[in-house]
Amino acid sequence: MRLSKTLLPTLKEDPVEAQIVSHKLMLRAGMIRQLGAGIYNWLPLGLRVLRKVENIVRQEMDKAGAQEVLMPAVQPAELWQETGRWEQYGVELLRFKDRGGRDFCFGPTHEEVITDLVRNELRSYKQLPANFYQIQSKFRDEVRPRFGIMRGREFLMKDAYSYDLDQESLDNSYDLMFKAYQNIFKSCGLSFRAVEADTGAIGGSDSHEFHVLAESGEDAIASCNSCDYAANLEKAEAGTPKAIPSPTKEQMQKIATPEAKTIDEVSEFFTVTPDKTVKSLLVKTDEGPFMLLLRGDHELNEIKASNFLDGNNFSLLEPEEVKNITGVSVGSLGPVGAKLPVIADLSLANNSGFICGANEDGYHLTGVNWERDLPKPKFADLRNVQVGDSCSRCGSGTLRLDRGIEVGHVFKLGDKYTKSMGMTVLNQLGREQTPLMGCYGIGVSRIVAAAIEQNHDDNGIVWPISLAPFHVEILLINPKEEAAANLANDIYKQLQDSGLEPLLDDRNERIGVKFKDADLIGAPIRVVIGGRGIKEGAVEVQSRVDGSSEKVVLDKVAELLINRAKNLLSV
């Protein structure tokens, strides 16, 4: 591609609306432009990268035996009503009516559409297992779109849906996808991690997320330093920490603590570390209010709590509600004498002599013991794991926390959709049987942003070659110098003929501008061609990755560039 004939509007300054590196760089490098909140135009440079990701995904999906289809973006409400999701899905589902007043939505996902298709077309167990995928624009009316295409409302997604006759076959299909995903992210040149995940409202048994590790990630990932356990913080199981025994066999005492409300204040008041204290939180579900107990230095995991309580509409109570229900302020709540059902985190099971609120404003209890001072409550894993916690899987390792960007998610859905939509096939016995389903998503457009988060420096993007919009950039210092221009054109053509994608900066710009833009755009290899080099009989080949450069004699340049690019591509 010749830069003189390409829309590549680079920006010198950081756009004010961009918060994270990838968003800034995508705007500055002229890859995208915003049209509305969470909605973006893809310019030529950005589209080239997007297509690279798409093709990698397509190749691996095909290799794994999935069949590509293309479903409509616009879907009739009837399908969603069949599975009940028309009501359940909430505000993120963009709904609208057609001319005749019929309800439609812009698809945020396609379980209903694909299941409708296959229930009409698949009749026999002989047609299973089957896996269909598409690469398509989705729309989710995010409450708060942000970070450019990282969390946009319209985005490009690869979604795949598998159908199997039984659990064993589903496990196998899931495994195939899991491996395909590893190949995909590896091919994209990303540093990633597969982690166990909560299945959320979509339901199902097993679920893994694939995360690109990056500081700007919106998710926290816990992983063990000894075994291969890794999980989203939402899901990560807490091991049981060592009991914190009471320093003395003291009796329970009520102490006036007029100024101490928060855990920090209470710990300071009693001059103990926060892990000697217990915090009491009030939550509610449809079933009513509950009191949850956590060690003072621990944090509530609302997903675990919500799953354990098994009610809908889980939420923390507001301070005013707490006061209304218990007659006590938030800062003095405690389990002794509490009239609500109490559930305590596992880490408290063996503790004794702890400090907690006295259920009376301005007072705390010290030296509290289970059974002696209050009945033993139910125990459950309610907290977020912390750095340094022992691993619940292997018991010997400890956990670390990293930030991750979720770029893929695989689920075993079971019969949730096939059953509600009445999909059956005939089995070996000639009986109707409801197949089991799996679904597998990849955020194609998000991968572009994630790749930049992981591959950039102060000057711009440093593409892994598999995603690079161009393999080699040729910087022609002065297009008016005929010898240099001829050489540049000649190299350009040779690169193209060898199947590579070169970018020729043949603009009538000063070399400084070209260098700056080349840094931004981030082609892995570049070559600088000017009159001086031609006179010396050698031009400079540079690496965007490590900034190294070397002089190469003129008649070897094209060959060297081709070999170098192909080497990088084959790794």
Next chain:
RNA sequence: CGGGGUGUAGCGCAGUCUGGUAGCGCAUCGGUUUUGGGAACCGAGGGCCGGAGGUUCGAAUCCUCUCACCCCGACCA
């Protein structure tokens, strides 16, 4: 949905408090000189000052309503 902020040239902003029909830098176009890390000079074009209504002799500026976008929080297959 709650809180905060911003809308003035393609981009970044000043002007708004204190009303007199708009300015700076970058970018763009023409010219001259330059040409190995974001050039210099000369000249030029480009604005329903987010929108609607109101106050006023007169509104980017004051008032009312509205729309859009950004940030924090809540929420989140």
